[in-house]
Every structure is written in structure tokens, then in C-alpha cells.
Amino acid sequence: MFSDFTHGHDGERLSGIYAGDPSDPTVVVLHGAGSSSKERLLPLVREFVNRGCRGVALDFSGHGESTGELGELSLRRRFGQAVGVIDAYGGAEGPLVLVGFSMSGQTVADLVAHYGDRVTALGLCAPAVYTEEAWDVPFGDGNGRFSGIIRRPDSWREARALQVLRAYEGRAVLAVPGTDAVIPAAVTESVQEALATRSQYTRFELPNAQHQLAMWFRDHGEDRREFVDAVLTGLDDQGWSATRTWVAKQLGNGREVTGSRLLSGGWSSQMRRLSLDDGTALVQRTFVKPFFRHHGPGLLTREASVLTLLAGQENIPAPDFVAVDATAEHCDHPTLLMSALPGRVRVDEDDLARRLDLLAAQLVGIHGVVPDERPRTYQAWTPPERVRTPDGPLWERAVDALRREPPAYDGRFLHRDFHPGNVLFAGTGPTLRITGVVDWVETSWGPADLDVAHCSTALALLHGPAHGLEFRERYEAQGGRCLADDHDHLYWRLLDALHYCPDAAKLAGPWRELGRDDLTSDVVAERLEAYVDGLLRRYG
Numbered sequence: 001m002f003s004d005f006t007h008g009h010d011g012e013r014l015s016g017i018y019a020g021d022p023s024d025p026t027v028v029v030l031h032g033a034g035s036s037s038k039e040r041l042l043p044l045v046r047e048f049v050n051r052g053c054r055g056v057a058l059d060f061s062g063h064g065e066s067t068g069e070l071g072e073l074s075l076r077r078r079f080g081q082a083v084g085v086i087d088a089y090g091g092a093e094g095p096l097v098l099v100g101f102s103m104s105g106q107t108v109a110d111l112v113a114h115y116g117d118r119v120t121a122l123g124l125c126a127p128a129v130y131t132e133e134a135w136d137v138p139f140g141d142g143n144g145r146f147s148g149i150i151r152r153p154d155s156w157r158e159a160r161a162l163q164v165l166r167a168y169e170g171r172a173v174l175a176v177p178g179t180d181a182v183i184p185a186a187v188t189e190s191v192q193e194a195l196a197t198r199s200q201y202t203r204f205e206l207p208n209a210q211h212q213l214a215m216w217f218r219d220h221g222e223d224r225r226e227f228v229d230a231v232l233t234g235l236d237d238q239g240w241s242a243t244r245t246w247v248a249k250q251l252g253n254g255r256e257v258t259g260s261r262l263l264s265g266g267w268s269s270q271m272r273r274l275s276l277d278d279g280t281a282l283v284q285r286t287f288v289k290p291f292f293r294h295h296g297p298g299l300l301t302r303e304a305s306v307l308t309l310l311a312g313q314e315n316i317p318a319p320d321f322v323a324v325d326a327t328a329e330h331c332d333h334p335t336l337l338m339s340a341l342p343g344r345v346r347v348d349e350d351d352l353a354r355r356l357d358l359l360a361a362q363l364v365g366i367h368g369v370v371p372d373e374r375p376r377t378y379q380a381w382t383p384p385e386r387v388r389t390p391d392g393p394l395w396e397r398a399v400d401a402l403r404r405e406p407p408a409y410d411g412r413f414l415h416r417d418f419h420p421g422n423v424l425f426a427g428t429g430p431t432l433r434i435t436g437v438v439d440w441v442e443t444s445w446g447p448a449d450l451d452v453a454h455c456s457t458a459l460a461l462l463h464g465p466a467h468g469l470e471f472r473e474r475y476e477a478q479g480g481r482c483l484a485d486d487h488d489h490l491y492w493r494l495l496d497a498l499h500y501c502p503d504a505a506k507l508a509g510p511w512r513e514l515g516r517d518d519l520t521s522d523v524v525a526e527r528l529e530a531y532v533d534g535l536l537r538r539y540g
Contacts, residue, residue, distance in 0.1 A: 001046065007058070009084040010077065015065035018089045019045070020054035025095035025120070025235060027053045028086055028111075030060075031214060032102030033139075037064030040214045043221075044099070047228045053097065058085045074146070075135045078103075079110040086111070095235060099123035101214045102182065105191070106130050109161030112168055121171035121239065122199075123231040125213040126183050127191055129159040156187055165194035169262065171239030172199035173230045177216070178207035196289040198262055198270065200239030200332060202230055203290045234332070243331040247274065247284065250323040250337055260284075264513045267506075268292050268441070273340055281340035282322060283438075286333045296334025299441040300326040302375065303336060306440040309372075315365050317341060317424075317436045341436030343424030347462060347511050351432050356467065358434050359423060359455060360474040366437070367448045367482065369413040378414060378446030382499040389501040390529075398494055398532050401540065407488035409447035416442035418451050419458035421510055448482045449492035457497045460531035461508060461524050462516070469534045490539035497532055504528045 002017040017038060027048040029041045038057040045055035060078050061068030090096065096118045100108035105127020112119050130150055137146040149155060165172075172195045176188060195201045204227055209216040217224040234241035247257060259275035263283070269292060272284045285303075287296040307321035319338035325331045346355060384402035389395035415422075417439055424436035452475050460468025472483065483489055500507055505521040512519055 001049070002042070005089060007085055007088055009081050012061045012068040013066060014058050014061065014081055014085060016056065016058035016085055016089065017042070017045070018054065018056045020049045020052075022054060022091050023094070024052055024054045025097060026086070026090040027055050027097040027099065028082070028090060029055065029057045029099045030082060030101065030104035030107055031057070031063065032104055035063075036101070036214065039064060040218050041101075043218050044214070044224055044228070047224055048097075048232075051228060051232055053232075054090070056085065056089050058082070071140050072138050074138050075103075075106055075110070075130060078107045079114070082107055082111055083114060086115075093118070095120040097121040097123070097231060097235070099125070099231065100127060101125045102211065103128050106159070106161050109159075109164045113160075113164045119168070119170060121173075121231050121235060122168070122195075123173045123175065123227065124191065124195075125175040125217075126177055126180055126188075126211050127174070128183055129156050129161040129187065129191065131155040131158040132160050133158070156184075157190070162190060162194045165191060165199075166197045168195070169198045170200070171231065171233060171235070172201045173204050173227065174201070175204045175206060175213055175227060177209035177211055177213060178205075179209075180211045182211040192289070196270075199288075200234070201288045202233075204230055240332060243284075243286065243333070243335055246325060246330040246335070247337065251276065264510070267510050283319065283338050283340045285336045285338070286331075287335075288333050293328075293333055296328065297326040300324050300334050300336045302443060303441045306375070306443045307338060310369070310440070313369055316362075316369070317434065318440065319436070319438060341424055341438070343426040343435030345421055345423070345514060346425045347420055347514050347516050349463065351428060352463060352467075354429075354432050355420075355425065356459070356471065356474055357478065358425075358432065359418075359420065360471065360480070361478040362423065362434050362437060363415070363418055363451055363455065363475060364478050364480045366415050366418065367412045367451065367480070371413055374411070374445045375413070375443045376445065377411075378416060378444035378450055380495055380499075384495065387498045387501065389498060394529065394533055394536070395501075397536055397540070398498060401490055401536070402494055402498065404491065407447075407484055407491055409449070409484065409488075410482055411445045412448045412451075412482060414444045414446050414448070414451050415440065416444045416446075416451065417454065419455050420462060421458070447484065447492055448480065449484050449489050450496065452480070452483065453493045453496035456493065457500065457528075457531070458507070460497075461500075461504060461527050462511060462519070465527055465531040465534050468531050469538065486539040490535060493535050493539070494532070497528065497535065500528060 002019045005016050007014045038059050041057045045057050049055040059066040062070030062073050098108045105124050106129050134149040139146050256277045257274050258277050261273045263271040270286045274282045287293045304324045310318040322337035324336045328334045422439040426435045456468040456471040504524045508519040508524045
């Protein structure tokens with residue numbers, strides 16, 4: 001079935017195998033580091049070929065039957081060798097599927113950056129990513145410069161590979177073993193976060209496996225076949241075939257989707273603007289991240305009911321509900337369709353005072369909604385007993401202030417995730433206005449203080465602590481009259497603010513996508529600390 005080849009590259013002879021028709025989609029399977037080779041990949045490559053793909057695998061230099069010394073290999077040379085083999089045996093065009101194990105997680109990301117839109121699907125198996133500093137350094141004997149760089153704590157967080165995977169929009173499957181003594185869990189979670197940003201992402205759990213997933217797939221045919229099925233899902237449509245078919249059925253009247261654009265700024269879900277042939281547009285919300293996919297039925301069912309309720313409310317510019325597949329019965333992931341609203345998210349500093357007043361007024365209006373049926377009671381996103389903060393007397397005081405029973409409150413209709421990232425604006429200066437309030441999946445019943453607290457935290461991190469501290473006064477100036485006294489109000493403010501410890505930078509991720517590159521991890525952490533200090537001084 002397989003044909004052997006020897007490919008000359010950079011003075012070395014690379015050994016490889018291929019099978020399948022050159023006109024079929026090409027699947028390139030890349031082994032990991034150490035004693036790995038293409039030999040243990042053959043059953044997996046054969047599985048892809050049996051599904052109508054052209055399969056290619058190689059031994060990197062210093063591995064298997066290839067020449068060269070392993071210590072002279074580097075991430076850069078791995079990338080170059082893979083490109084040489086793909087260009088020679090994978091064709092110059094057509095769909096390209098990349099599967100990488102361990103160290104080849106980095107190589108796959110490098111290839112995605114190189115081949116761009118030609119890459120339609122990825123399979124990353126217990127992948128590693130590395131800081132850019134290590135890319136050109138020879139591996140050596142395990143005690144040299146390369147090892148020193150990659151062993152430096154958190155050096156992988158600087159990996160350009162994460163940026164590449166974050167921008168990738170095709171099909172992506174992350175195979176995760178139940179026990180991995182090689183790849184830190186934080187690396188795996190960061191790769192997942194990156195892939196879930198834009199791709200049609202699936203997490204493929206192998207609870208009984210360990211790090212050597214190539215050997216696991218070699219020895220476990222059912223898991224091997226399921227993994228290949230997952231990678232090849234909707235290959236001709238970047239994995240979105242089921243969702244696009246469902247959307248088409250919802251449109252009716254002969255309408256068609258003529259374009260799709262991923263919207264920036266989302267964190268819990270992927271948001272796409274769908275342009276229709278009649279000149280209108282819809283927004284598609286899709287829960288891709290495993291946590292939100294698991295909770296998708298409840299979240300999207302709630303949002304559908306809230307959008308239906310708000311359709312009859314004046315002065316609350318929410319989207320119109322169109323359709324929902326909350327359980328992913330028909331779609332690739334839990335999905336909701338709604339109308340597209342005019343305007344855009346504003347996270348810049350222009351017209352800031354006017355925007356903050358408009359935010360406050362809009363929140364007062366939301367709290368004035370009187371539903372026929374109350375939504376669920378609010379939930380603390382991080383209960384006080386689970387809060388984790390930096391060390392120091394300031395944080396101890398803040399945590400101590402939460403060590404009490406939640407204050408009594410007069411309930412209100414809450415958006416629960418009201419902040420600048422979920423509000424659309426149009427116009428400038430005197431014509432500035434709010435044109436939309438979105439993301440109603442967390443709508444709850446609870447104290448108005450909690451919505452004020454959440455927006456205040458966001459403003460403190462986005463525009464500076466002073467703007468977060470003063471938002472209560474703006475809210476009350478716009479007619480808000482239902483906030484607690486200082487002691488109880490402090491509880492709600494801290495309940496929200498301490499939720500973002502110890503990683504406040506996560507909240508700022510979507511804002512950086514919208515151009516706020518100044519919001520580094522250090523800046524956001526400093527602002528959160530100053531904001532918490534201000535709260536304790538003002539209300540403590």
C-alpha cells in the first residue's frame with residue numbers, strides 16, 4: 001500500500017512514505033521528538049488513506065531511517081524539512097490536513113502560518129509549543145541552550161504558535177490523554193483557548209492514554225478511527241457543514257448566505273456575521289469551547305427566551321431572535337441565530353465620558369424590565385470560598401470582606417454580563433448613541449449592584465480604576481435608585497472584581513483583538529489592584 005521515498009534536503013536524506021491519489025486531500029502526519037519515527041504512525045496514516053486521502057509521513061533528520069544527527073536538529077529545521085516533503089509529495093494545491101504529535105504541535109503551527117488557507121484541518125495530539133527564542137537553536141544533548149530555554153518557567157507563553165492557532169479558522173481536533181507527564185496542563189489549555197477562538201474545534205479525550213498518543217492510536221483501532229473521523233468532519237467546508245445546512249433551512253423564502261465574517265471581541269463563543277442575498281444580515285453565536293458547549297443548552301435556551309421577551313421592550317435595543325439549536329442536534333456545535341444590529345463595540349478613549357453616561361442610562365433601563373416570568377437567580381461566577389488572589393494585606397482585606405453571608409437585596413432583572421464589549425455604539429459627539437446590547441446568555445434575577453459591579457470592573461481594567469470607581473455615581477445620576485448601602489455594595493463589587501484574580505488579562509483578551517494593545521497582563525493586573533484598593537478605601 002505504501003510507497004517509500006528518500007528526499008534530499010539541506011544536505012541530508014529524509015526517509016518517508018506516501019500512499020493514495022495525488023488528487024485527493026493530502027494528510028501529513030508528523031511524529032514527535034526523542035525516539036519517535038514514522039514507523040509508529042503507519043496505522044494512522046493508513047486510516048486516513050482508507051478514507052480517500054493521500055497520506056504522507058516522514059522521519060525528521062536524526063530519526064528513524066533519515067540521516068543526520070538529532071542534536072543538530074532544530075524547530076526551524078523541522079519546519080523546513082516538512083515543507084520540503086509536503087511540496088514534493090503533497091502537491092502544490094488542494095486541501096492540506098496536518099496531524100502532529102508532541103513537539104510537532106509547534107511544527108504544525110509553523111506550517112499553518114506557511115500554507116495559510118490551504119490548511120483545512122488540524123489534528124494536534126498532546127501538542128507542545130515553544131517560545132520563539134528556541135526556534136533556531138539546535139536541540140543538543142538535552143542539557144544545552146535549547147533545553148535551558150524551554151525549561152524556563154512559562155517560556156511557552158511567548159510562543160508565536162499560539163497566535164497562529166488563534167487566527168486559524170478551519171477544522172481543529174485536540175487529542176488529550178488522561179495523563180500527560182510531558183506537556184503541562186497549562187500548555188494544553190492555552191492551545192485549546194487558541195483553537196477555540198476561530199476554528200471549528202473539538203476536544204478529543206483519551207482518558208486511559210498517556211503522552212505517547214502515536215503508540216496509543218497504533219494499538220487502539222477504535223480510538224484511531226474515531227480520531228480520523230473527527231479530523232475529517234466536513235473537510236470540504238472547514239468542518240462547518242452541518243451548521244451551514246441548518247442555517248440555510250432557517251432562512252426560507254429562497255434566501256441564501258452570501259458571506260460570513262468572524263466578529264472580534266467574543267470570549268465565551270464565536271460570533272459570525274452572515275450576509276444574506278437580500279441585503280440583510282444575521283449573527284450566528286456558536287459555543288465551541290468545551291465548557292460553554294457543555295452548558296450550551298441552558299445558555300442558548302435562556303438567551304432565546306430573553307430575546308423573545310425583549311422584543312416587546314422599548315429602549316432596549318436587543319437583537320431579534322431567529323432560531324436556536326441549543327443541543328447541537330442539527331449543528332456542529334450549539335448555535336443561535338439572531339438579527340444583526342447596527343453600530344460597533346467601542347473600547348477606545350474618544351467620547352468616553354458621553355459613552356459612560358449612555359452605558360449607565362442603558363443599564364438603568366435594563367433594570368426596569370418587569371418580566372412575566374423571572375429568570376433564574378444570579379450565580380456567583382467565583383464563590384467567595386473559591387477566590388484566589390495574589391499575596392499581600394490588600395488582598396487579604398478584600399477576601400475578608402467577602403467572608404460573610406450575601407446581603408439581602410431587592411431583586412431586579414439583570415443582564416449579568418453588561419460591559420463595553422457587549423454594547424454597540426453609532427455616531428460621534430452629539431450624535432453618539434447606543435444601537436445594541438448583546439450577549440444575553442447570563443440574564444438573571446438579583447441585585448442591581450451586581451450589574452453595576454461587573455460594568456465597573458470592566459471599566460477599571462479598560463479605561464483605568466477611576467472610571468470603574470465612579471460608575472455607581474453615573475448610574476445613580478441616570479435614575480438608578482436601587483443600590484445597597486456602602487457596606488453591602490462593597491460585597492457585590494468585590495464579588496465581581498475578585499473573580500478576575502489571578503488572571504485579569506483573560507478579560508482583556510477580546511479588547512486587545514479590538515486594538516487595545518496597551519492592555520498587557522501587567523497593566524491589567526496593576527489596574528485591578530488599584531481598583532480593589534479604591535473600593536476598600538471608599539466603601540470599606
